[in-house]
Amino acid sequence: MTIETRDARPGEYDAIGAIVAAAFAADGQLDSPGSASYGTVLRDVAGRAAHAQVVAALDDGTVVGGVTYVPDGGPMADLARDGEAEIRMLGVAPDAQGRGAGTALVRECLARAAGRPVVLSTNAVAHTSHRLYERLGFVREPARDWMPVPDVTLLCYVRDAELRP
Structure with missing residues (x-):
């Protein structure tokens, strides 16, 4: 099995949206009252693709995950400062987790960041x-943690440019 990553194709947007929403739900990220409507946002891959790069992970040609990569700010950036790229809405199908798709998606984003x-x-x-990000060299930056809605705390992780993908 080899995981392939590439730019998502419009015909894959619905599958990626469903996968990312299912991954967030399986992980308990849509359980709080404030996050209940976030599933609709996660399914709107076409909306994200209009303002950022959406990357697909494929296992033997089947889409098993996706991530939104924000290279340089804009409406899809939540935390990125000048000179920083941002990773958003990463999800892998619950039945495909543990096979390297999440790692491959993060590494693809790091490669696209080109040293930023x-x-x-x-x-x-x-x-x-959290374990995935820490294993790939991300470190917590608690001063940038935030709450987009009540009852949902988001933790900030940053990876220095000096580390190789």
Whole structure:
């Protein structure tokens, strides 16, 4: 099995949206009252693709995950400062997790960042995601943690530009 990453194609947007929403739900990230409507946002891959890069992860030609990569700010950036890229809305199908798709998606974003720092926020309840990011060299930056809605705490992680993808 080899995971391939590439720019998502419009015909894959619905599948990626469903996968990312399912991954967030399986991880408990849509359980709080404030996050209940976020599933609709996660499914809107076409809306994200209009303002950022959407990357697909494929296993033997089947889409198993996706991520939104924000290279330089704009409406899709939540935390990125000047000179930082941002990773948003990463999700892998629950039945495909543990096979390297999440790692491949993050590494693709790091390669696209071309030596710039990369920032992301992740739900405080997403412990599996925290381990992935830490394993790939991201470190917590608590001063940038935030709450987009009541009852949802997002933790900030940053990866220095000096580290190789």
